Every structure is written in C-alpha cells, then in structure tokens.
Amino acid sequence: MALSYEEGKKVFLKTILILGAITIGEVAFALVGKGYIIPDVTFPHALIAGVMIILSAVKAYLIIYEFMHMKYEIPGLVRTVLLPGFLLVWGVIAFLWDGNYWMGRRDVDSKQVELKVPTHAEDGHNYDAINPGQYGDSKNTDVYDDAGHEGNNPHGGDGDDLDHGAGEGPSHDGEGHDHERDGDDDSHDGHDH
Amino acid sequence: MAGHTTAHTQDENLWNGGVQPFKASYGKLMMWYFLVSDAFTFAGFLIAYGALRFSTPTWPVPDFVFSSLPGDIHHKPLIFVTIMTFVLLFSSYTMVRAVGEGHQENKNGIVMWMFLTIIGGAGFLGCQAWEWATLIGKEHMTIYTNPFGTHTESGTYLMGDGVDIEKGDAFEAGDSYLIHKHDGQWHPLKYETTGGEVKEQVFGPKAFGALFFCITGFHGFHVLSGVIFLIIIMLNVMSGLYIKRKNGYEMVEKIGLYWHFVDLVWVFVFLVFYLL
Numbered sequence: 001m002a003l004s005y006e007e008g009k010k011v012f013l014k015t016i017l018i019l020g021a022i023t024i025g026e027v028a029f030a031l032v033g034k035g036y037i038i039p040d041v042t043f044p045h046a047l048i049a050g051v052m053i054i055l056s057a058v059k060a061y062l063i064i065y066e067f068m069h070m071k072y073e074i075p076g077l078v079r080t081v082l083l084p085g086f087l088l089v090w091g092v093i094a095f096l097w098d099g100n101y102w103m104g105r106r107d108v109d110s111k112q113v114e115l116k117v118p119t120h121a122e123d124g125h126n127y128d129a130i131n132p133g134q135y136g137d138s139k140n141t142d143v144y145d146d147a148g149h150e151g152n153n154p155h156g157g158d159g160d161d162l163d164h165g166a167g168e169g170p171s172h173d174g175e176g177h178d179h180e181r182d183g184d185d186d187s188h189d190g191h192d193h
Numbered sequence: 194m195a196g197h198t199t200a201h202t203q204d205e206n207l208w209n210g211g212v213q214p215f216k217a218s219y220g221k222l223m224m225w226y227f228l229v230s231d232a233f234t235f236a237g238f239l240i241a242y243g244a245l246r247f248s249t250p251t252w253p254v255p256d257f258v259f260s261s262l263p264g265d266i267h268h269k270p271l272i273f274v275t276i277m278t279f280v281l282l283f284s285s286y287t288m289v290r291a292v293g294e295g296h297q298e299n300k301n302g303i304v305m306w307m308f309l310t311i312i313g314g315a316g317f318l319g320c321q322a323w324e325w326a327t328l329i330g331k332e333h334m335t336i337y338t339n340p341f342g343t344h345t346e347s348g349t350y351l352m353g354d355g356v357d358i359e360k361g362d363a364f365e366a367g368d369s370y371l372i373h374k375h376d377g378q379w380h381p382l383k384y385e386t387t388g389g390e391v392k393e394q395v396f397g398p399k400a401f402g403a404l405f406f407c408i409t410g411f412h413g414f415h416v417l418s419g420v421i422f423l424i425i426i427m428l429n430v431m432s433g434l435y436i437k438r439k440n441g442y443e444m445v446e447k448i449g450l451y452w453h454f455v456d457l458v459w460v461f462v463f464l465v466f467y468l469l
Contacts, residue, residue, distance in 0.1 A: 008293045016286040020279065027275045030468050034256055036270060049469055056464045060457060067289045068453045069446075077215040077225065084229050088236040095240040099247030106248065 002072050015066045019059055026055045218440070224447045228454045231415075235458050238408045239465055245400045253341035253397050255467045257369035263323055274467050277320045278459065281416075284313025285456040292449045295442030300430060303445055307427040310452065314420040321413045325406070333374045334402050340372040340379070342397035348386040358382065370394055405466065412462055415455050422448050 003011060029051055033043035065071040070078055207214045215222060246252050256270030263273075287309040294302030328334045334341070346366050353359040354373050364370070364384075372381045372394050381394035426448050429435060435442050 002296075005293055005297050008296075009290070012286060012289050012293070016282065019282050023275065023278050023282065026468060027271055031256070031271060034270075036256065052464055052468045056460055056468075059460050063285065063453055063457050063460070067285055067456075068450055073217070074215045077217060077222070081225050081229055085232060088232060092236060092240050092243055096243040096247050099244035102244070102248035103250065 002069075011066060015062050019062055022055050022059055026052060029055075218443060220447055221443065221450070224450050228450060231454065232458075235411070235461070238404075238411065239461065242404045242408060242465060245398075245404065249398045249400070251343040251345060251398070253339065253401050254343060254367075254369045255469075257371075258328075258341050259324070259467060261327060271467055273320065273324065274463065277317055277324075278463055280313050280316045280320065281456050281459050284310045284317070285453055287313060288449045288452045292442075292446045295445040298436075298441065300433070300436075303430050303442060304427060307423060307430070307445070311420055311423050311427065314416055314423065314452075318413060318416055318420065321409065321416075325409075328405075332371060334405075336403040336406050337399055339397040339399055339402040340374070341401065342370055342372065342395055344368050344370065346386050346388070348384045348392075351383045351385055351391065354380060354382055372396065408462060408466070412455070412458055415458065419448075419452050419455050422451070 028037075030048060031037050032041070033048040035042040064082075070081070206212060217225075259274055260270040261267050261273065262269055287306050291303050291306035291310060294306055332340060344364055344366055347364060350358055350360060350362045350364070353362075356373060358370075370382075372379055374380065383391060383393050385391050426444055430442065430445065435444055438444075
C-alpha cells in the first residue's frame with residue numbers, strides 16, 4: 001500500500017537524514033582510514049573498501065526502495081528491475097578480478113616470454129601451419145594407407161581437390177609467435193612517455 | 194472456467210491484456226526499463242574502470258587529486274566532492290516531495306519543489322564544471338595525459354617545483370605527486386631513490402584521465418538532460434497541461450524516477466572514483 005501524504009513526508013525526511021548521515025560517515029571513515037585526521041593511523045585498505053561498499057549498498061537500497069518507491073511496487077516489477085541489477089554487480093566484481101589477473105600477466109608478458117611452438121612432432125612430421133607443404137615435409141606418412149584412402153590426417157579428407165597447403169599464407173616467419181604488445185603499454189610505470 | 198482455482202483465473206486475467214499486470218502505467222514501466230538499460234551502460238563504464246585500474250600497479254590516489262576547493266583552498270581532500278553528493282541528495286529529497294505533492298494534485302506545491310530540484314541539479318553541474326575546469330586548466334589533465342603519478346619507491350627530490358615541493362624533500366613509495374606545467378612545458382622533477390639511482394617523475398596511468406572525464410562527463414550529461422526535462426515538465430505543470438489527465442501528475446513521478454537514478458549512479462561513481 002502506498003503511503004499517505006503526511007506519512008510520506010515523515011518517511012522521506014527520515015530517509016534523507018539517514019542518507020546524509022551515511023555520507024558523512026563514509027567520508028569521515030575514508031579520511032580517518034587514510035591518515036588525514038589522526039596522523040599516522042591508517043586502516044587496511046580492505047577494511048576501508050569493505051565498509052565503503054556496504055554503506056553505499058545501504059544508500060542504494062534507501063534510494064531505490066523509498067525514493068523510487070520500489071518498496072510499494074508489485075513483486076514482479078521489483079524482480080524484473082533488480083535481478084539484472086544484481087547480475088551487473090556480479091559482472092563488475094568479475095571484471096575487477098580479471099583486471100587483477102591482467103596485472104599478473106603484465107609482469108609475465110613484460111619479460112618477453114617467447115612461446116615456442118614445436119614444429120616437429122614426435123612422429124617426425126612437420127605440422128608447421130605456416131609452411132605446411134604437403135604435410136609440411138616430404139616424409140611419407142603411414143597415416144594414410146597405400147590404397148590411397150586418406151586416414152586421420154589433418155588435411156586429407158577435406159572432400160575437395162583444392163590445394164590446401166602449398167603456397168598459402170603470408171610469409172611472416174619468426175614473427176608470428178611472440179607476445180609483444182604493440183604500442184599499448186601506457187600503464188607501465190617507470191617508462192618514460 | 195468452472196474447474197479452475199481462483200488463483201489460476203486471476204493469473205489468466207492478469208496476463209491476457211486489458212489489465213496492468215504490474216499495476217504500473219505503460220509510461221512508468223517503460224521508464225523503469227529505460228533505467229535498467231542505462232544502468233547497464235554505466236555498469237559497462239564502471240567495469241572498464243575497475244578492470245583497467247586493477248590491472249595497473251599504481252593509480253592516482255583520489256584524496257591527492259581531488260583536494261581543492263573554490264577560493265584557492267588546497268589540501269582538503271574529498272570535501273568538495275562530498276558537497277556535490279549532498280547537493281544531489283538534497284535535490285533527490287526535493288524531487289520526492291514534488292512527487293508527493295503531485296499525488297495530492299497540488300499544483301503550486303509541485304512547482305515549488307521541482308524548482309528546488311532544478312536548483313540542486315544546476316548546482317551540481319556548476320560544481321562538476323568547476324572540478325573539470327581546475328583539472329584541465331590548472332592541473333592540465335586531459336583524456337590522454339595524466340600528470341598525477343604515484344611513487345613506487347622512496348627517495349629525495351633533487352629539485353623543487355616552486356609550489357609545494359622543495360629540493361631535498363623526501364618521499365616514500367605510495368606518495369602521490371603532480372607534474373606541473375609552466376609556459377606550455379612539463380617540468381617533471383628529478384629525484385634520487387634510496388638505492389642511489391637518479392630518475393625523473395613519470396606520468397601516471399593514461400587511462401585515469403580518459404576514464405575520469407568520460408565517466409563523470411557521461412553522468413554530468415545525464416544530470417544536464419535531467420535538468421532540461423525537469424524544466425520542461427515544470428513548465429507543463431505550471432501551464433495546467435497535466436490537470437485533465439487525472440493521473441496524480443504521473444509525469445512528475447516518471448521524471449522523478451529518472452532523477453533518482455541519476456543520484457543513484459552518482460552514489461556509485463562517488464564510491465568508485467573518490468572513496469575506494
């Protein structure tokens with residue numbers, strides 16, 4: 001049931017005062033936690049972050065449920081609006097996690113790790129995709145039997161007579177596999193721009 | 194229908210058309226779903242911010258970057274942005290009072306409270322404009338240049354910058370700095386680390402500038418469009434356009450939803466950019 005006019009005025013005033021108090025509390029906690037109020041006293045960053053997020057969630061609840069009147073809406077409407085919202089929160093957390101993973105990868109990649117793809121497999125064939133030749137080499141394989149049926153080889157059995165291997169592809173030998181990032185390492189500290 | 198239970202019959206009646214299943218008008222429901230889509234857009238921006246920020250080793254410390262106030266006041270971290278938050282919260286309160294007056298069909302009350310909301314929104318825009326002007330004009334931050342950096346090791350400065358750093362000042366890892374620009378030239382300071390190497394201040398992560406201006410700009414654009422719509426609807430209310438609709442001034446309620454959404458986004462932008 002919706003609120004009456006008088007009840008509404010009281011509820012809204014109470015809500016805005018709580019919102020104001022939470023904001024002051026958030027800022028004060030952040031300033032104290034970072035050492036601005038009491039010198040040399042800081043809180044661990046995880047604590048500050050946790051408190052901030054919880055207080056902001058409370059503010060969001062108050063704005064959505066009271067100011068936007070969600071508390072008094074039909075549950076179906078509430079769910080169709082809030083469920084995507086919660087999925088978004090999950091999305092944000094997932095990407096923060098991913099971003100952190102990227103930082104770890106940056107350290108690995110910045111050491112110019114070169115990934116070597118073995119071009120000669122244990123069975124002696126050259127499965128190099130860049131210069132395949134027939135199957136990369138002239139060694140006749142027992143992968144297809146003498147009757148000429150193509151067995152389980154990578155290029156045979158394609159069902160057409162097209163030349164799939166030879167003469168194909170740009171020649172960028174030796175360039176294809178290193179993980180150098182071009183131009184986009186702006187966020188490395190310590191490099192001059 | 195004789196064999197069906199009452200609940201089943203009610204459901205059939207609810208979704209067969211001619212009835213509002215969520216007891217909300219088309220306009221109000223569509224405003225809610227527009228806000229959901231807008232939340233996705235902002236979430237996209239915040240995801241980009243979060244992913245990029247967490248992937249860089251250092252990031253400008255907000256209480257260092259945002260510590261000035263109008264009137265040449267400095268070193269008061271987060272105060273100005275708290276004032277902006279209060280202005281927007283106040284405008285949300287006045288908006289909800291306007292909606293309440295709308296349910297009472299009290300035209301003068303609506304106009305008064307909407308006018309206060311517009312003042313709040315315009316005040317917020319003015320504050321944001323001052324913030325941008327300071328960052329762009331005085332600190333020379335752009336979407337591709339970020340002069341706010343953070344030290345990753347401790348050391349001593351070998352030169353001063355004429356503002357607040359003097360030759361011989363010491364700093365620690367995690368301390369922030371601002372590279373100053375005079376006469377069109379950047380003046381990064383040289384320093385000596387405790388390990389004895391001489392280095393120069395480097396620019397901070399480029400993404401900071403782009404993200405800050407794009408996200409606060411996109412939010413500010415929403416505030417601006419909200420203020421424009423509020424003015425239009427307030428003028429419509431004054432002209433008596435909504436009287437004959439007899440829906441409790443639902444248009445005021447719809448723009449109220451939009452305005453509260455703008456406030457809600459600010460709560461998260463404030464959290465993410467300034468508090469964390």
